[in-house]
Amino acid sequence: MIKIIAAIGKNRELGKNNDLIWHLPGDLKFFKEQTLGSVVAMGKNTFNSLPKKLPDRKHIVLADDDIFNKDVEDVIVMHDKLEFIKLCNLEAEKADIFIIGGASIYNMFIGLADELYLTEIEAEAPADVYFPEFDKNNWKKEVLSSHEYDGIKYSHVKYYDRTDYGSYFDLG
Numbered sequence: 537m538i539k540i541i542a543a544i545g546k547n548r549e550l551g552k553n554n555d556l557i558w559h560l561p562g563d564l565k566f567f568k569e570q571t572l573g574s575v576v577a578m579g580k581n582t583f584n585s586l587p588k589k590l591p592d593r594k595h596i597v598l599a600d601d602d603i604f605n606k607d608v609e610d611v612i613v614m615h616d617k618l619e620f621i622k623l624c625n626l627e628a629e630k631a632d633i634f635i636i637g638g639a640s641i642y643n644m645f646i647g648l649a650d651e652l653y654l655t656e657i658e659a660e661a662p663a664d665v666y667f668p669e670f671d672k673n674n675w676k677k678e679v680l681s682s683h684e685y686d687g688i689k690y691s692h693v694k695y696y697d698r699t700d701y702g703s704y705f706d707l708g
């Protein structure tokens with residue numbers, strides 16, 4: 537399965553200055569629980585924004601060039617968007633693959649994903665990257681849990697059983 541995982545604000549805010557906007561420890565724990573042991577696919581900015589490679593997960597990174605700020609040993613680096621999507625689809629046939637961002641990669645996969653794991657944060661903030669718009673009417677929705685940290689309310693929400701596969705696949 538192809539699963540998208542993201543934390544988004546009320547206006548689908550994702551990040552600013554190549555960093556997350558909200559730092560919620562409970563969300564990092566959720567991210568780890570969901571993705572551990574799986575393949576994670578991301579764009580170069582997201583890879584570079586990680587403090588380190590994520591332990592016990594196979595990384596696939598899409599990048600134009602090879603300028604990384606951390607060691608890329610064991611990381612599969614793809615330079616071609618269609619080859620990257622093809623490889624992610626192949627991996628998804630074997631086991632779950634998580635699309636972990638950022639905005640450019642979510643845009644590629646929003647029309648293809650089987651499930652979305654969104655941390656919906658009840659706050660808004662200036663951002664320079666946003667999660668793509670998607671029609672919630674085409675998905676079943678389950679609120680997995682709700683929390684509050686430092687006055688910020690958020691819920692982990694799973695979207696599944698979509699009815700609009702491939703309807704807005706961006707071939708770029």
Ligand SMILES: NC(=O)c1ccc[n+]([C@@H]2O[C@H](COP(=O)([O-])OP(=O)(O)OC[C@H]3O[C@@H](n4cnc5c(N)ncnc54)[C@H](OP(=O)(O)O)[C@@H]3O)[C@@H](O)[C@H]2O)c1
Nearest residue numbers: 542543551554555556579580581582600601637638639640
């Ligand atoms: N809230 C969340 O859950 C969440 C999750 C992940 C990330 N984020 C945030 O999202 C932001 C990063 O997102 P982003 O969209 O700027 O970056 P990104 O998607 O992580 O990476 C973009 C990079 O991927 C490469 N790329 C993208 N399309 C390509 C293509 N067609 N061919 C070749 N390479 C391609 C390019 O690398 P080159 O530079 O080599 O050209 C491009 O600069 C950060 O603020 C991060 O904190 C938030």
